[in-house]
Structure formats: structure tokens, C-alpha cells
Amino acid sequence: MNVGKRLFRYALIYKKSFIIGLLLLALAVSAELTGPFIAKRMIDVHILGIEKPWYKTTAQDKDTVTYKGSRYQREDRFQSGEPKGKQARITQIGRKYYFINQSAKLEGEKSYKNKEIMVTSKGVTTKYPAVQLKNSELFKFYKPEIRGLFKLTGIYFVLLLFAGLFQYGQRYMLQSSSNLVIKKLRQDVFSQIQRVPITYFDNQPAGKIVSRVTNDTEAIKELFVNVLSNFFTGIIYMAGIFTALFILDMRLALITMILVPILVVWITLYRKLASKYNHIIRSTLSDINGMVNESIQGMPIIRAFKRQKETTKEFEEMNEKYFSFQNRLLSLNGLTSHNLVSVLRNLAFVALIWYFGGASLKTDALISVGVLYAFVDYLNRLFQPITGMVNQLAQLEQALVSAERVFVLLDEPGMDVKVQEVDRYKGNVTFNGVSFAYKEGENVLNDITFEARQGETVALVGHTGSGKSSIMNLLFRFYDIKQGRILIDGKDIMKMPKQVLREHMGIVLQDPFLFTGTIASNISLDDPAISREMVEKAITDVGAMPFVQILPKGLDEPVIEKGSTLSSGQRQLLSFARALAFNPAILILDEATASIDTETEAIIQEALDVLKRGRTTFIIAHRLSTIKNADQILVLDRGRIVEKGDHTSLMEARGRYFQMYQIQQGQKASKAV
Known part of the structure; x- marks a missing residue:
């Protein structure tokens, strides 16, 4: 499914709001587009209508006019069957108006001379006696139209008010619906x-x-x-305008329809060019964010090794690339957006005025002045949504490229979070012939087989890269095995949902991670099942209460990102308390004491006795002095278990473990000296 269809599916979630918004938009457009029709009627009926035939009448009402002792009424004001007297005509030549007291054909070229109007049509000239109307006399003929002009003006004003209300409603509905779509999309991305x-x-x-x-x-x-919203508005406006144009004059409307294929070709070509630039721009911006994040996290290293200039240079190269392609996109937008619309609009106006404008001013015009005015008005309005749509093309392409990148993330295979109550494990763990590789053909574990019984403490030791952490990653199913089996209480973990598997497991990492919040929230992780009393007990059991009590707000002391205001030992103690509060059946300590000072280590060693009660504990350690009391010690080398036993038996065997222990003890002795 392409990007557009997927975005449309998100919009369908809130389709009611979008439909209401579009209906309000259609009403706003309808109300607004009546303006030129009203103006057309004002011009053709109430302003230029004065040139229609007038007849003498005996009636005396608001539509009649008294001129030189006689009463006249316009042809279209007579009721059906009402008697008509002698015909008279009024016509305009230049800026002056003339009264002809007889029937006259005024289609053709007109001129006035010697109290006569000469009308030339098809080479034949006809003369009619005429009198120039004074302004006061002319106003009498216009006076019956004032009421109609005011009425139409009032109607237009009311329609504009309704259009404004509908415009507000549609903008609110469309934009609020859009914000809901983005809220949903962000939630989906974060959940993914x-x-x-x-x-x-x-x-x-x-x-x-x-x-x-x-x-x-x-x-x-x-x-x-x-x-x-601009495209919706533009399409509805254009549809309304073209409908109005066809109602006004089909020939003129057909001429303007040529704009539609031009616009389609225009958008297609623009998107093809802009898509290439936007892919590079979004990718480069992503790289910039990645580098900034990495630089902030590694700032101590950058400064310690004086790499500020090199890091800045690397950033400047990325920034220059981003700047360069942004400028290319700006040039493309400058050539194909507002400027090109203006050129098309001006060409359309010139062509229409040249072809139809002069003819419309003639008495035998193919189209009336009112139609021409309305048409020009609609044509001007037509280019407003086109301009709005074209000016949004840059953002359209940026959004589609960004949506493509977001959907790539959403399409990544993931694991649904399953909430399922399971009985607490006993804690029997069995590895049976487990082999594993992060990359195909490069095994980091080979035929790992051992058993940890309920309540035992199992220590994993070996040089860096020997596979200690990989074993624990497999037990947690951060990665899945392809060879061998791992059993918990006799159940294959590959047949258990990951969330269910981890329900009764806990882990403490070498570099503990604390979230922004408080001491208490970092222990409970805001789990409602862990009460305040449980938090206090966990902190007390691991020996962290003394330093927590001296904090200004105790358990409610704020913790900023990563707990940077606390020492590494304090952060580690809190991570121990977190693991204990969740009361896991299986506990993993991954180098948990590696970065802790001797005094804190002694506190943690005392807490370990509490932690290990009633649960199976795995300890990954480089400092062998911390695992002397382990029930079982596994010595790993290049992904294989080379020795297995407790501290005493392994020392008596005088193998690899013995050598490692002697080396560490010798180092301590030399440091002591």
C-alpha cells in the first residue's frame, strides 16, 4: 500500500469530523461564490438595464418614472397583459446618456451629432432624434433600481456573514481532525x-x-x-467556480478548462523533481539529529581528547549538504510556484479581455458586461486556490517523504505487548546445546549446556567477548536462538510470549539507567502493583536508605535524565532496589558491581544475600572476589563453557579460573604495596 493510501486510512479514523468540515467548506464556498452572480445582476439588470426599451404608462407606482410630463416604465417591469404605450429608448455614448422618444434599434456603432444619434450596423446608418439627459433627469430613471441594488447588497452581505461562519467551522473541523490524526500517528510510532x-x-x-x-x-x-486543507479548499473552490462559469457562459468555461490539465502536469513534474531533493534533505536532517545526540552523550570524551574541531567540521559538512539541497529546493519552488501562477493568470486575463472584452462593450455583444465582470471575478478567484495549492507542493513532498520514513519504521516486525497473568516461576533454568550468532556464520556461543536450579546463584566469568552477556540476552529473549533449547521450569521459552516470559525476571545492568521523575518512581516505574511501602522496603533491603534519607525530599527527590546528579554507586543501589521491588523469580546482575567503589560494594554484597533468597540469580562478573559464594561458576572462553563448578573446586582444579583469580589477587596485592 502506497504512502498516500496509508495516510488516507489514518484520516478515515476521524472521517466524521473531516466530512463535517468538508460540508461546511462546501457551504462556505457556495455562499462566497454567489457574489459574482449578484454583481452580474446588479450590472445587467439594475445598472445597464436602463438601456432596455421604456414605454409610456398610466400607472403610478415605484417602478414608473416621470419625464417631461409623461410617465415611463421599463419593459421588464410590466406585468403580463398590462397595456404599453409608445416606446422610448435611453442609450449611453461615452460618458453621457441620451433619450430617444421613439422605437429604435441600437445594435451597432453609435455617435451623437446635431441632436441626433447615428447607429451604424452592417454598413447601414440610421438616425434618431435624441436629447441629452441631465444628471437629475438620469437619476430619475435610475431611482427605481436603488431599492433592488440595496436588496442585493444586503443579500450579499448576509451571505458573506454565513460564508465567514462556515469558513471558521470548516477550518476548525479540518485542522482539529488533522491534529487528531497526527496524535494517533505519533502514538503509533512511539508504540512501535x-x-x-x-x-x-x-x-x-x-x-x-x-x-x-x-x-x-x-x-x-x-x-x-x-x-x-488547502487542497480540499482549492478543489472545492475550483469545482464551484467551474460550475458557476458553465452557468454564466459555456464557451468561456470551456476555454478556462485548459487550466486543469496544465495544473495536473505541473504538479506531476514538480513532485518528480522535488521528491529527489526531499529524500536527501530528510535523510541528512536525520543524520544531523543522530550526530547531535551522539555528540551530547559523548561530550566528555570529545573534550577530553580535544576533538571539538574535528566534530565541528563533521557537523559543518552535514549542515552544508543540508543547506545546499534546501537551496536547490527553494530554486525549484521559486520557478514553479507563485511566479508561474501569476504568469498563467495574466495570460488568461489578456486573452479573455482581448477576445471578448471589446465585443462585450457593443450593444450587440455576444456576452453582457455583467457576464464579463462575473467571469473576470471568477477567474481571479480561480487562481487563488491554484496559488494556494501550488505553494503547498513543497510541504506536500516533504510530508510524503517523511511519511514514507515513518511507515518504514511502522512496518518493522514487532512484538505485541500481551498482558497475561502467570504463576511465579520456581526458577529452574536449563540451557541445552544452545548456539547463537548475531551475524550469520559468526557464532558467539557454541553448544552452551548447563542447569541452574531454583534458588541457586550462578556466576558467569570470562574475558571480554567470551559470551557472558549473550547468554543473558538469550534468556531474556532480547535475541532468539536458532539452535538448542532454553527451558524455565521445563517450559521452552521460545513458545512463551516475550512479555509473559519477562513477567518474573529482573535485571541490573553495569550502567544503570534512571528515568526523569523521582527516586520513588524510578523504583516502582509507576507500576500500581508496587506500593510506597514496597518501595521503602526495597530501598532499605539493598542498603540505599541512608543516602536517600539525607536527600532534601527523600523518596520524592527529583531525578533528572539518567540520574546525573547521583553518583554511580547511588544509581546502582537504586537499580538493585528496583529489581528487588518487582520481586523477580530470576535475577540477572550484569557486571552490576563493576563500577562501584569498595565501600558501596560491601553494602551491595550484604544486599545480595537478601536478593538471592527464594530466586535464581545469575551474576556476570569480572571481579571474581564478588562471586566466591556462588553455587555454580561457569568459565567461558570464545563462546564455550571451559570450566564449571564452585569457587573451591575450580581453585583446586588450578585451571583457567585459578589463573584469572591469581592474576586479580596479584594485581590487588601490587596495588596495596
């Missing part, structure tokens, strides 16, 4: 981030993902709020 596998984040910089959620969805917002 929670669904995609961990491997997705291995290959995508955080800044690029943030750009999808913020910049790209904001561009799509402009599509719904501005672009589509």
Missing part, C-alpha cells in the same frame, strides 16, 4: 518503538529514531493541517 526487537536499536542511531518521532511526524502534521 516499544514493539521492535532490540536488534533494531543495534543498527539505528538514537538520533535518527528520535527524528522519525519528532521531525518527520511534524512534517506529516503540516500535510494534514495545511496542505490537505
Whole structure:
């Protein structure tokens, strides 16, 4: 399904609001487009209508005019069957009006000389005696039309009020509906981030993902709020205007219809050129966001190694690329937007005035002056929505490119979050012949087989890259195995939903992550099942209460991003308390004591005794002194278990573990000296 159809499906979610908005828009257009029709009637009936035949009458009412002792009434004001007297005519030559007291044919070229009007038509000249009307006399003939002019003006004013109300209503409905669509889309994008596998984040910089959620969805917002509303408005306006043009004069309307294919070809060519630029612009902006995010996170390293100039240069290259393609897009917009519309509009006006304008001023005109005026008015109005649509083409392309990038993220295979109550595990974990590779053919684990029984503490040791963290990633199903089996209480974890699997599992990482909020919210993660008392107990059990109590607000002390106002040891203690508060059956400590000072380590070692009660604990450690009391120690080397046993048996075996332990003890001794 293409991008346009997918965006349309989002709009259908709020179709009622969009339909109401479009109906209000149609009413606003209808009310507004009656203006030229009213103006046409004012000109043809009430202003130029004075040149229609007049007849003497004996009636005395608001439609009759007294001139030199006789009463006259215009031809179209007589009732059916009402008697008519002698005919008279009024005609305009230049800026003056003349009265002809007889029937006269005025179609042709007219001139006035020696109290006579000469009318030349097809080479034949006819003369009629005529008298020039004074302004006061002329006003008498116009006076019956004043009431009609005021009436039409009042009707037009009321229609404009209604058009304004409908215009407000349609803009409110369309834009509020558009904002709801973007709200829904942003929610879907953020929810998808929670669904995609961990491997997705291995290959995508955080800044690029943030750009999808913020910049790209904001561009799509402009599509719904501005672009589509302008296009909807433009299409309805154009449809209304063309309908009005066909009602006025079919020939003129057919001539203007040539604008439609020109506009379609125009938009098609523009989109083809602009799409290329916008893809590069959005991609470059995403790279810029990624680099800024990376630079902020790595600022201590950048400054410590004096890489400010190099980092700035790299940023300037990206920024220059973004600037360059933005300028190319601006040049394209300058050539194909408002300027081109103005040229087309002016050419259309020149052609119409040249072809029809002179003829309409003649008495035997093919079209009336009122029709010409209304047509010019409609033509001018026609180019307003065209200008609005064309000026939105740049944002349209930006939005479509951004939508394409967002839908790529939404199309990533993800995992639906399933809420399901399951009994707490006993904690028996079995790895049976497990092999795993992040990249095909490059195994990081080979034939891993071991069993951790309920309540045991299992330590994983080995050099960097030996596969310790990979084992825990598989147990959590951050990655899925393709060979072997992992069982929890005899159940294959590959047959369990991931959310259900992790229901009774907890983890503490080497670099603990704290969220913006408070101490208490970071322990409970705002889970309603974890009470305030449970939070306090968890903090007390891990030995973190002494430092929490000295904070100004205690458990309610604000925590900023990543908990940067707390020491690494304090952050680690809070992550221990978080794991304990959730009471997992299986607990994983991934290098949890690696970055902690000796004093804090002693506190955590005491807390570990509490943590390990009634749960199976896996400890990944480089500092072997922290795992001496483990029930089982697995020594890994290049993805294989090379030794297995407790501390005493492994020391007696004098193998790899013994060597590692001796080296660390020797290092400590040398440091002590």
C-alpha cells in the first residue's frame, strides 16, 4: 500500500469530523461564490438595464418614472397583459446618456451629432432624434433600481456573514481532525518503538529514531493541517467556480478548462523533481539529529581528547549538504510556484479581455458586461486556490517523504505487548546445546549446556567477548536462538510470549539507567502493583536508605535524565532496589558491581544475600572476589563453557579460573604495596 493510501486510512479514523468540515467548506464556498452572480445582476439588470426599451404608462407606482410630463416604465417591469404605450429608448455614448422618444434599434456603432444619434450596423446608418439627459433627469430613471441594488447588497452581505461562519467551522473541523490524526500517528510510532526487537536499536542511531518521532511526524502534521486543507479548499473552490462559469457562459468555461490539465502536469513534474531533493534533505536532517545526540552523550570524551574541531567540521559538512539541497529546493519552488501562477493568470486575463472584452462593450455583444465582470471575478478567484495549492507542493513532498520514513519504521516486525497473568516461576533454568550468532556464520556461543536450579546463584566469568552477556540476552529473549533449547521450569521459552516470559525476571545492568521523575518512581516505574511501602522496603533491603534519607525530599527527590546528579554507586543501589521491588523469580546482575567503589560494594554484597533468597540469580562478573559464594561458576572462553563448578573446586582444579583469580589477587596485592 502506497504512502498516500496509508495516510488516507489514518484520516478515515476521524472521517466524521473531516466530512463535517468538508460540508461546511462546501457551504462556505457556495455562499462566497454567489457574489459574482449578484454583481452580474446588479450590472445587467439594475445598472445597464436602463438601456432596455421604456414605454409610456398610466400607472403610478415605484417602478414608473416621470419625464417631461409623461410617465415611463421599463419593459421588464410590466406585468403580463398590462397595456404599453409608445416606446422610448435611453442609450449611453461615452460618458453621457441620451433619450430617444421613439422605437429604435441600437445594435451597432453609435455617435451623437446635431441632436441626433447615428447607429451604424452592417454598413447601414440610421438616425434618431435624441436629447441629452441631465444628471437629475438620469437619476430619475435610475431611482427605481436603488431599492433592488440595496436588496442585493444586503443579500450579499448576509451571505458573506454565513460564508465567514462556515469558513471558521470548516477550518476548525479540518485542522482539529488533522491534529487528531497526527496524535494517533505519533502514538503509533512511539508504540512501535516499544514493539521492535532490540536488534533494531543495534543498527539505528538514537538520533535518527528520535527524528522519525519528532521531525518527520511534524512534517506529516503540516500535510494534514495545511496542505490537505488547502487542497480540499482549492478543489472545492475550483469545482464551484467551474460550475458557476458553465452557468454564466459555456464557451468561456470551456476555454478556462485548459487550466486543469496544465495544473495536473505541473504538479506531476514538480513532485518528480522535488521528491529527489526531499529524500536527501530528510535523510541528512536525520543524520544531523543522530550526530547531535551522539555528540551530547559523548561530550566528555570529545573534550577530553580535544576533538571539538574535528566534530565541528563533521557537523559543518552535514549542515552544508543540508543547506545546499534546501537551496536547490527553494530554486525549484521559486520557478514553479507563485511566479508561474501569476504568469498563467495574466495570460488568461489578456486573452479573455482581448477576445471578448471589446465585443462585450457593443450593444450587440455576444456576452453582457455583467457576464464579463462575473467571469473576470471568477477567474481571479480561480487562481487563488491554484496559488494556494501550488505553494503547498513543497510541504506536500516533504510530508510524503517523511511519511514514507515513518511507515518504514511502522512496518518493522514487532512484538505485541500481551498482558497475561502467570504463576511465579520456581526458577529452574536449563540451557541445552544452545548456539547463537548475531551475524550469520559468526557464532558467539557454541553448544552452551548447563542447569541452574531454583534458588541457586550462578556466576558467569570470562574475558571480554567470551559470551557472558549473550547468554543473558538469550534468556531474556532480547535475541532468539536458532539452535538448542532454553527451558524455565521445563517450559521452552521460545513458545512463551516475550512479555509473559519477562513477567518474573529482573535485571541490573553495569550502567544503570534512571528515568526523569523521582527516586520513588524510578523504583516502582509507576507500576500500581508496587506500593510506597514496597518501595521503602526495597530501598532499605539493598542498603540505599541512608543516602536517600539525607536527600532534601527523600523518596520524592527529583531525578533528572539518567540520574546525573547521583553518583554511580547511588544509581546502582537504586537499580538493585528496583529489581528487588518487582520481586523477580530470576535475577540477572550484569557486571552490576563493576563500577562501584569498595565501600558501596560491601553494602551491595550484604544486599545480595537478601536478593538471592527464594530466586535464581545469575551474576556476570569480572571481579571474581564478588562471586566466591556462588553455587555454580561457569568459565567461558570464545563462546564455550571451559570450566564449571564452585569457587573451591575450580581453585583446586588450578585451571583457567585459578589463573584469572591469581592474576586479580596479584594485581590487588601490587596495588596495596
